Amino acid sequence: MSVAGSTGSIVGRGNEEGAELFREWFEGLGRAAAEDRGAAYVFVMGSLAELLRVFDFPIVFPEINSLQTAVRRVAHELLDEAEDYGYSPDICGYVKADVAVQIRHGEHPMGRVPKPALAVNTNACNTYIKWAEIWERMYDCPTFTLDVPGTRQAGAQTWPGDPTFENDRAYVLAQLHELIGVCEEVSGIPFDIDRLRETMAHANTMSRGWKRVLEINASRPSVFNALTDGTIYLGVANALRGTAEGAEYFDRLVEEMELKSAEGIGTLTEEDYRLIFVGVPCYPIFRRFNELFTEHGGTFVNSTYLWFASGGSNVGFEYDLENPLESLAEGLLITVRDAMDSMFFQTPILTGMIDEFRADGVVYHPIKSCRTVSTGLADSRRDLMEARDIATLFIESDMMDRRVVSEAQLKNRVDAFFEGLASRRHRKMVG
Numbered sequence: 001m002s003v004a005g006s007t008g009s010i011v012g013r014g015n016e017e018g019a020e021l022f023r024e025w026f027e028g029l030g031r032a033a034a035e036d037r038g039a040a041y042v043f044v045m046g047s048l049a050e051l052l053r054v055f056d057f058p059i060v061f062p063e064i065n066s067l068q069t070a071v072r073r074v075a076h077e078l079l080d081e082a083e084d085y086g087y088s089p090d091i092c093g094y095v096k097a098d099v100a101v102q103i104r105h106g107e108h109p110m111g112r113v114p115k116p117a118l119a120v121n122t123n124a125c126n127t128y129i130k131w132a133e134i135w136e137r138m139y140d141c142p143t144f145t146l147d148v149p150g151t152r153q154a155g156a157q158t159w160p161g162d163p164t165f166e167n168d169r170a171y172v173l174a175q176l177h178e179l180i181g182v183c184e185e186v187s188g189i190p191f192d193i194d195r196l197r198e199t200m201a202h203a204n205t206m207s208r209g210w211k212r213v214l215e216i217n218a219s220r221p222s223v224f225n226a227l228t229d230g231t232i233y234l235g236v237a238n239a240l241r242g243t244a245e246g247a248e249y250f251d252r253l254v255e256e257m258e259l260k261s262a263e264g265i266g267t268l269t270e271e272d273y274r275l276i277f278v279g280v281p282c283y284p285i286f287r288r289f290n291e292l293f294t295e296h297g298g299t300f301v302n303s304t305y306l307w308f309a310s311g312g313s314n315v316g317f318e319y320d321l322e323n324p325l326e327s328l329a330e331g332l333l334i335t336v337r338d339a340m341d342s343m344f345f346q347t348p349i350l351t352g353m354i355d356e357f358r359a360d361g362v363v364y365h366p367i368k369s370c371r372t373v374s375t376g377l378a379d380s381r382r383d384l385m386e387a388r389d390i391a392t393l394f395i396e397s398d399m400m401d402r403r404v405v406s407e408a409q410l411k412n413r414v415d416a417f418f419e420g421l422a423s424r425r426h427r428k429m430v431g
């Protein structure tokens with residue numbers, strides 16, 4: 001790991017080190033594939049990485065591998081291959097890219113992905129469950145679905161000590177005991193609670209850091225772009241969860257962000273508009289998509305993506321290491337629920353972000369192939385506009401499929417949005 005960014009200061013260090021750690025993580029997967037070691041396939045909303053590491057599983061995040069194929073501009077080949085194989089054009093693009101990677105025996109633009117020995121998923125997205133069934137059919141590997149009770153209705157979340165919460169905790173805890181049995185059987189490694197304490201301690205450091213990094217971006221100017229830089233940090237938050245390297249990375253990232261905040265170092269020469277992003281990024285034209293906003297002096301100060309795609313780590317939940325399993329159940333309930341809330345009960349989250357981050361606008365980006373995140377976004381936008389006088393933009397494309405990404409159309413809509421933002425600001429100044 002390099003000690004400093006290429007500028008000789010710590011500014012930019014998080015991006016460099018994040019990219020390096022990510023490459024190293026992928027190289028590790030390549031080694032596991034070469035040794036024919038079976039991996040644990042997991043998902044970002046409730047990965048359980050801290051538990052799975054106790055059994056020495058290489059950990060594969062198929063969602064991350066799939067989005068990487070779009071960033072590296074080969075996703076369309078994989079989508080075509082999966083569609084030729086029989087998958088419908090309108091299902092989740094991540095699933096189809098992964099199916100094609102599996103058909104290609106794990107061949108991926110970043111290296112080689114090992115086969116699954118076990119798949120662990122939560123109910124945070126219904127596609128997770130069907131996706132895991134594909135691996136079960138392909139590899140005859142066990143799959144485990146952890147059912148995490150979500151929020152029953154807006155504002156009805158319960159907390160430790162409340163009988164409903166404690167019932168839910170017992171329900172999740174019973175499932176964790178069952179999962180531990182499956183992991184022991186598949187890996188041949190007995191469960192070691194002290195190793196779990198170690199991985200949980202690293203996860204604690206990471207959660208604390210992730211929460212702090214997100215908070216610091218309320219600075220004006222904002223110190224990182226939630227859409228671009230934030231995605232790098234998010235990759236580390238997922239792939240290295242429960243590791244010493246991941247924990248150290250976040251300590252160092254907090255240090256960098258604190259410094260940038262103290263010295264007023266922002267991401268743009270001039271930050272004219274502070275925006276919040278709702279949805280999943282447009283990975284097929286990732287950099288250009290962001291430039292459509294930065295060219296107008298707009299930057300993303302926060303996003304719901306950094307919340308749900310970190311599995312709710314944004315809440316900064318820290319485990320009680322004296323009671324690891326009970327605390328793991330509690331943490332899963334609180335974080336996975338929060339991840340689901342940031343998709344399904346967005347309005348209070350967005351109004352809070354608008355106030356705390358002094359946002360000028362909210363950009364909704366529903367995508368064709370992720371129903372979980374996109375369904376209901378139009379209603380969600382209306383609900384927000386009733387709650388707040390804030391400019392919003394609603395643009396549609398995809399996170400994987402370049403066939404439904406029209407840069408020219410997006411640009412027209414974004415340009416018009418900024419004209420609206422400018423006249424809104426002018427009216428406020430003269431009004």
Ligand code: SF4
Nearest residue numbers: 092125127370371372
């Ligand atoms: S449908 Fe959306 S949330 Fe579910 S796996 Fe696909 S991209 Fe992820």
